[in-house]
Amino acid sequence: MLIKNCxxxxxxxxxxxxxxxxxxLICKIGKDLKVEDSIYDGEDLFLSPGFIDTHIHGAGGFDTMDGSYDAxxxxxxxxxxxxxxxFLATTMTCSFDDIKKALSSVKEAVERGTEGALVLGAHLEGPxxxxxxxxxxxxxxxxxxxxxxxxDFAGEYLEYIKEVxxxxxxxGSEMLIKFLNEKGIVSSIGHSDATYGEAMKGIDWGISHSTHLFNAMKLLHHREGGVVGAIFDSxxxxxIICDGIHVDFPVVRIALKQKSTDKVLLVTDAMMACCMKAGTYSLGGQKVLVDGSSARLESGALAGSVLTQDAAVRNVVKYTSYPLHEIIKMVTYNAARHCNVQHKKGSIxxxxxxxxxxxxxxxxxxxVFISGREVVL
Known part of the structure; x- marks a missing residue:
């Protein structure tokens, strides 16, 4: 297939x-290409590398913790x-048996392939x-x-775990972080009450990423930098979850100025209600109320999101002044590099x-094309 004029x-x-x-595969890139193949005219359209989501729990009424290939x-x-x-199928803080079951399904999805987006591995959010x-x-x-x-729960599946x-x-975190580094698994600081000093120690031990910036972490204070301060100072x-709910858009702009578009990934942290109607769902065995724009526990705490990556890109385009190629980098190349697949994905x-x-x-x-196969929209 030849995609022309895009x-x-x-x-x-x-x-x-x-x-x-x-x-x-992408066989050739050029101007006025002449090949014997089907042609799609992309006039007035942008052609981007496929988006990669490194933090997503579920969508379409299903969750990674369902622990099945079908989910x-x-x-x-x-x-x-x-x-x-x-995407990286993301687990929750659940029983070891349930996490192991989820990892087994991730292994099957990686090896067997899927009908839609490819599963690159697992992101363990906790325990x-x-x-x-x-x-x-x-x-x-x-x-x-x-x-x-x-x-205990990950031993059989080390090669399928990309992030913890x-x-x-x-x-005990020091030894575990160093062990994960030895195995080529990304350690990400998150759901952490660490002081600035404790967070910087973790970075010295090998932490190279942080999970949903600003959310569920000690915030920046002028007398104690906290986790956010360590992220900004390293x-x-x-x-970042760019839905305008987890992080206000002016704060997104501040974070991008501090970290640059080279160091930020746009993720969804989506849960099973993503792409679904408002209603009652679950996350990690807990009841979640979804109103169409946000997902919350009965306590009012945010419980993942219903964000999609195209909406995240749309928000950053609307609320910042970065050029499109820099914004797209945050859902493509940066994520591919994070998953160590930048040699074959994340760029055209x-x-x-x-x-x-x-x-x-x-x-x-x-x-949308995945491995050259058109997805039915």
């Missing part, structure tokens, strides 16, 4: 070009129509977190940070996987 979003620019896709496959189809072509920054996690299942506890959210101030990457380059999204100037999705 505005191609490269890592450093937007430029009009044709893109030839063959056998699931992950359904999530993959629900988010693909919004431009997400790959090694602070009870003082519980968020929507279940406090009954918080576990002591230790290599032994981690291996952890509170570095919890006893080179680690971070992720010859030889890369043909995970592609076509959208108009208002970020309305028009076509």
């Amino acid at each position: 505005q191609v979003i490269f890592l450093d620019r937007v430029e009009k070009a044709d893109v030839w896709v063959k056998d699931g 992950l496959n359904s999530i993959s189809k629900a988010v693909a129509v919004h431009g997400t072509t790959a 090694f977190i602070s009870p003082k920054m519980i968020g929507a996690q279940n406090p009954k299942f918080i576990a002591e940070s230790s290599i032994e506890n981690f291996m 959210t952890i509170a570095p101030e919890i006893n 080179d680690i990457t971070t992720e 380059k010859e030889g890369f996987d043909a995970d592609l999204v076509l959208f108009d100037k208002d970020i309305n999705i028009k076509k």
